[in-house]
Amino acid sequence: MADIYLYNTIARAKQLFEPLDPSNVRMYVCGPTVYDYAHIGNARPVVVFDVLFRLLKLVYGEERVTYSRNFTDIDDKIMNRAAEEGTSIRTISRRYEKVYTEDMAMLNALPPSRTPRATEHLPEMIKMMRTLIDKGHAYEAEGHVMFHVPSMDNYGRLSGHSRDELVAGARVEVAPYKKDPADFVLWKPSSDDQPGWGSPWGRGRPGWHLECSCMIEKHMGETIDIHGGGQDLIFPHHENEIAQSECANDGKQFVRYWMHNGYLTVDGEKMSKSLGNFHTVHDLVQDHPGEALRLSLLTAHYRQPVDFSLATVAEQKRRLDRWYRLVDGVQAAETVPASVVEALSDDLNTPKAIAAIDALAAKETAAELKAAAQFMGLLTQDSSAWFRGDTPDGITVDEIEALIEARSTAKRHKDFAESDRIRDRLINHGVILEDGPSGTTWRKAD
RNA sequence: GGCGCGAUGGCGGAGUGGCGACGCAGCGGAUUGCAAAUCCGUGUACACGAGUUCGAUUCUCGUUCGCGCCUCCA
Known part of the structure; x- marks a missing residue:
């Protein structure tokens, strides 16, 4: 069996991959926030981790690998989109979830073993917040539940940012209800016209990082083998997932191998709508x-x-x-x-x-x-x-074959002018002819 | 400012302390009525400067340039 080596972001080194349980290799990859069409950059982690999924299945066995990729279906971007269209967040998220699933299938990405949704894990989130509050890692403030970063000794191991650096480099105004500038939100209150769920801290909605911690624990356990995503997720998203999960589980290791894919540029530049x-x-x-x-x-x-x-x-x-x-x-x-x-x-x-x-x-x-x-x-x-794809423009397969036959006849009679005329006619329909030893075949032009 | 990554031939892109990975494009040839496809051949590439070494594109230091992250972002 082939040894697999993987670069582990948290170790900053390539390491021999040794799953906790070779009969159940567990991988989680951060999936999309479903509020719009996925762009080609979003597809990179999908394809990359699909290759890893295939490799793991080959090495450990088809049925011995669990791959989860979530759908973030509650988020301010979804709420904004729903408000614009005057519809519900569910309508928006389900619509783009479907498109995403179809588009990724077009890239031959295998469906993950599971695709959990954030909104289907509210009880787990509430439970985790309770645990974090009970253990002194989180607190309630003005309808929010905040994670208290100084309560964790080794916060910042993944990204290499110390809490002090974060505070010093902060570009955003610190909310007044934070005990510490580095604290991040687990739960935020919703106004009456916003989507929300009931909780011990009032009606509200979860912060971004909480869902992944809860879905991983529920579906794959307290410790998983591989957690993947784009490099931009290292901080704050994955750093905060570690904080939530490890503090809720008394420091038990959350993820054994962290993997992050690099960015994609288009024509040498960062992709953006304004650059076209x-x-x-x-x-x-x-x-x-x-x-x-x-x-x-x-x-x-x-x-x-x-x-x-x-x-x-x-x-x-x-x-x-x-x-x-x-x-x-x-x-x-x-x-x-x-x-x-x-x-x-x-x-x-x-x-x-x-x-x-x-x-x-x-x-x-x-x-x-x-x-x-x-x-x-x-x-x-x-x-x-x-090579043939769908039927070419403005011509049927039968017509193509009839023309090929007519051309063969012309060729037999050395009527190359007619032969070339037929070739040109087909080229105008985007059909390229290739004469081979066993006859003439055709394919669609690029 | 802090943390991190990178620089390989016309282009993309691996890799290595000592033989020019591989692909695309180009050029020459074979083949073909013409094409397409295919096959054969074809290139003194490792940002710059020091250092270590018998030997550096590969290791070390420095310089230059480019990029990412630093609480929306794959």
Whole structure:
């Protein structure tokens, strides 16, 4: 069995991965706040941790890995959106939850084992806040429940920020009800026109960090193996999750391996609506194969920044074209090639894994190529479906085949002018002809 | 200001104390009625300056440049 090494953010080093219980490997990844379409940057952790999920299942067994990814379905952004549309937060969150699920499936990301929702864990949150108050780690103030940071000795271990630094570097005004400037909110009051739930501290709603602590504990236990997310979540989100969970559980370790993916830029710049380089996954999958998008996200190591561009997608699409030509009609090998497993076992080195797949890109190793690529969520369709896609514009498959037949006849009579005329006509419909030893085939142009 | 990350050929991107990973693009050739696809060939790349060393792109220090986080953000 392959040893897996993972970079652990809290240790700042690559470590041998040893799950607490190899018969139940537990991974949690922070999921989306469902208030709008997910953009391509949101898709990066999904694809990265999907690769890890696949690797863990290969190494530990298909049924021995639990992967949870939450939906944050209560949040001010959702509330604002609901208010704009004059509808409920549930309508908004369920709508975007559905779109998210569909879009990520287009990227060949496997569904997680569980997708818990924040709003379905209010009792657990209230229980955890009670525990934290009882143990002296939290307090009530003006309808809020606040976590008291100085009550925790080693707060800041994950991010490397000491409480003092945080206070010194604070950019935001300190709310008057805080005992300490570093304290953060577990529960905040809701006005009558805002969504809220009853609690011992009045009607209100949870703070952002609390849900993850509660859902992890409920579904996977007090200690889990892997917790993942984007680097921007290290502070404050994950730092505060540690504070909540470890203080509620008397210091018991919350997460054994913390993993964080790097940022994604688009055309070299931070993606933003004002720069016009904002790509939602929903839009991208209309015009580009999901596998090409997926491969584009995996060309860089997950801890490095990755620059996304349509040129990259086109390049990766051509790489997939080459692979698809080789595996046409080929049955995938039974085992995943060791070179690919080894590359991924070294802290998820996807660029090296892709290179290993390229090394298998030859006629003689097409079965291994297919097995390796499918393991990474690629080459999952028939080659003919990949190349032909949906019916091209303004022409039916029957018409295409009739024209190919007519061209073959012309070719037999050495009527190359007619032959080329037919080729050009099909090119105008986005259909490219390829004459091979066994006849003429066609594919859709890029 | 604090903490952290990075700099590899035209582009993307691994890796290594001593043989130019790999892909894309380019160029030359084979093949093809023309194409496409495929195959073969083709490149003195490791930001800069010191140091350690028989030898540094790789280790150490410094410099420059770029980036992220510091209580909305994957």
